[in-house]
Amino acid sequence: LCGSIGLRWQPSTAALPPHCLGHIGYAVVAWKQHRGYAKSALRLILPEAKAVGLPYVEITTDPDNIASQRVIEANGGIFVEHFIKPQQFGCKPGLRFRIMFT
Numbered sequence: 001l002c003g004s005i006g007l008r009w010q011p012s013t014a015a016l017p018p019h020c021l022g023h024i025g026y027a028v029v030a031w032k033q034h035r036g037y038a039k040s041a042l043r044l045i046l047p048e049a050k051a052v053g054l055p056y057v058e059i060t061t062d063p064d065n066i067a068s069q070r071v072i073e074a075n076g077g078i079f080v081e082h083f084i085k086p087q088q089f090g091c092k093p094g095l096r097f098r099i100m101f102t
Helices: 037-051 066-074
Strands: 003-007 024-028 056-061 078-084 093-100
Touching (some): 024 037, 024 056, 037 056
Antiparallel strands (some): 056 093, 078 093
16 A cells, blocks of 8 residues: 545536545555655546546645645646635645646
8 A cells, every 4th residue: 555546526517526625636655655656646547537527637735745746747737826725624725736638
């Protein structure tokens, strides 16, 4: 076990389910970090996101999570905005990235 990755979407729309900050979420266990697993997992799940009809995916991360930002950017992610997470997520700052499918 290295970690997990999940794809979240609603049929027929790119809108996120109300309980999600991003279309894709991932985590790598501490003792397996910095080995490229997150980068590879994200690369492998992107075709699945496209296959369900999403024109893009949005992925969020914390401003201090430089490793996650690099994973997203290495997979074509473009910075969209700084935002404040909703109350259910602690009202903390976040960064939103988008990966477009062409």
